[in-house]
Amino acid sequence: MQTEYLQFNKRDLSHAGELIRAGELVAFPTETVYGLGANALDENAVAKTYAAKGRPSDNPLIVHICDKSQIYDIASEINDYAKTVIERVMPAPITIVLPKRSVIKDVVTAGLPSVAIRMPQSAEARQFLRAAAVPVSAPSANISGRPSPTTWQRVREDMDGRIAAVLCGAPCEVGIESTVLDLSRQEPIILRPGAVSAEHLSQLLGVQVKLLTDPDSKVNSPGIRYKHYAPKVPMVLALDDDFDKLCAFYDQKVAEGYNPVLWAHDPLRFVGRNAVSMGLDDGDAATKLFETMRMLETKYDFIIAEFCQSKNGIYDGPASRGVLDRLLRACGHNLI
Numbered sequence: 001m002q003t004e005y006l007q008f009n010k011r012d013l014s015h016a017g018e019l020i021r022a023g024e025l026v027a028f029p030t031e032t033v034y035g036l037g038a039n040a041l042d043e044n045a046v047a048k049t050y051a052a053k054g055r056p057s058d059n060p061l062i063v064h065i066c067d068k069s070q071i072y073d074i075a076s077e078i079n080d081y082a083k084t085v086i087e088r089v090m091p092a093p094i095t096i097v098l099p100k101r102s103v104i105k106d107v108v109t110a111g112l113p114s115v116a117i118r119m120p121q122s123a124e125a126r127q128f129l130r131a132a133a134v135p136v137s138a139p140s141a142n143i144s145g146r147p148s149p150t151t152w153q154r155v156r157e158d159m160d161g162r163i164a165a166v167l168c169g170a171p172c173e174v175g176i177e178s179t180v181l182d183l184s185r186q187e188p189i190i191l192r193p194g195a196v197s198a199e200h201l202s203q204l205l206g207v208q209v210k211l212l213t214d215p216d217s218k219v220n221s222p223g224i225r226y227k228h229y230a231p232k233v234p235m236v237l238a239l240d241d242d243f244d245k246l247c248a249f250y251d252q253k254v255a256e257g258y259n260p261v262l263w264a265h266d267p268l269r270f271v272g273r274n275a276v277s278m279g280l281d282d283g284d285a286a287t288k289l290f291e292t293m294r295m296l297e298t299k300y301d302f303i304i305a306e307f308c309q310s311k312n313g314i315y316d317g318p319a320s321r322g323v324l325d326r327l328l329r330a331c332g333h334n335l336i
C-alpha cells in the first residue's frame with residue numbers, strides 16, 4: 001500500500017475524512033502523541049488498526065470525538081464525576097472510561113463493557129475529527145511495543161506502506177499519552193498517568209483520585225499489562241540522585257565494550273562521558289521523552305536514564321508521574 005502524506009489544508013483534510021469514512025486508516029496529530037485513526041463505528045476498519053500495529057486484540061482503543069454531545073451517543077451512565085470532568089476538564093490530554101452503548105462494538109473495546117473517550121485539545125486533531133464526521137478510534141501510531149511517535153516523521157518510520165495516509169501536523173506538545181480516568185466505577189481511578197494529574201482531578205472532584213498501581217488489579221485496563229515504549233537497546237533507570245553510582249555504572253558498561261549514554265537532568269555534570277538532557281522540568285521531559293528515546297537507540301547501544309522526582313523540585317510537576325511510568329516501562333522496571 002502506498003501511504004499518502006497529507007497537509008493541513010482544506011482539500012487534504014476533506015480527503016482524510018473521506019478515507020476514514022471509506023474504512024481506511026489515517027494517522028493524525030494530537031497534543032499527546034500521533035494517533036492511528038479508524039472509523040470507530042466500522043468493525044472492519046477498526047480491525048485493520050490491530051493488524052497495522054501488530055497490536056494484541058485484547059488491548060482496547062480510545063474513541064476520539066470533537067464535540068461533547070458525541071459522548072452521550074457512545075456512552076451511558078454518565079455520573080456526576082463524569083459530568084464535572086466533561087464540563088470542566090475536556091478538551092484536554094485526558095481519556096474517560098464509561099459504560100459503552102451498543103453502537104460501539106467489541107472490536108473497539110476488546111470485549112469490555114466500557115468505552116474510553118477522548119476529546120483532544122489540539123486544533124489540528126479537532127480539524128481532522130470534524131472532517132471525519134464520525135467518532136474515530138485510535139491508539140498511538142507506532143508498531144506495538146515501540147515508543148509512541150510525537151512527530152509525523154516517526155509515524156512514517158513505523159507505518160509507511162501499512163496505512164492509507166498520514167496527516168503531517170506539528171510535533172506533539174505534551175509528548176506522553178493521555179491520562180486514562182475510569183469513571184465507570186463508584187470511585188474515579190486513574191488507569192494510566194498522563195499530563196492531567198491525580199492532584200488536579202482530586203481537587204476538582206472533591207475526592208481522592210487514586211492511581212491504579214497494584215499489578216493484580218489491572219484487569220480494567222488491559223493495555224497497561226503489555227511491555228511498552230521499549231527502545232531497541234538495553235536501558236536501565238536510576239531513581240535516586242547518586243552521581244558516583246551513575247558514573248561507575250557507565251564506566252563498567254564502557255569496560256564491557258558498550259557505547260553507553262547517560263540520559264540525565266544535567267548532562268554537563270558528566271564531562272568526558274556521553275550524556276543527553278532528560279528535560280528542564282517534568283513537562284519538558286514529557287515533551288521530549290519518546291523522541292529522545294528513538295534518537296538515543298540509533299546513536300548508542302546502552303541507555304542509562306536518571307529520573308529523580310524529588311531533585312530540587314524540578315521533576316515534581318503534574319507530568320512527573322506520567323514520565324516516571326513511561327520510563328519504568330521502557331526499561332522493563334530494570335532499576336539500578
Ligand code: AMP
Binds near residue numbers: 059180222
Ligand atoms: P494506547 O493509547 O495506544 O496505549 O491505547 C489506549 C489505552 O487506553 C489502552 O491500552 C488501555 O490501557 C486504555 N483503554 C482503552 N479502552 C479502555 C477501556 N474500555 N477500559 C479501560 N482502559 C481502556
Ligand code: MG
Binds near residue numbers: 139140148
Ligand atoms: Mg500506545
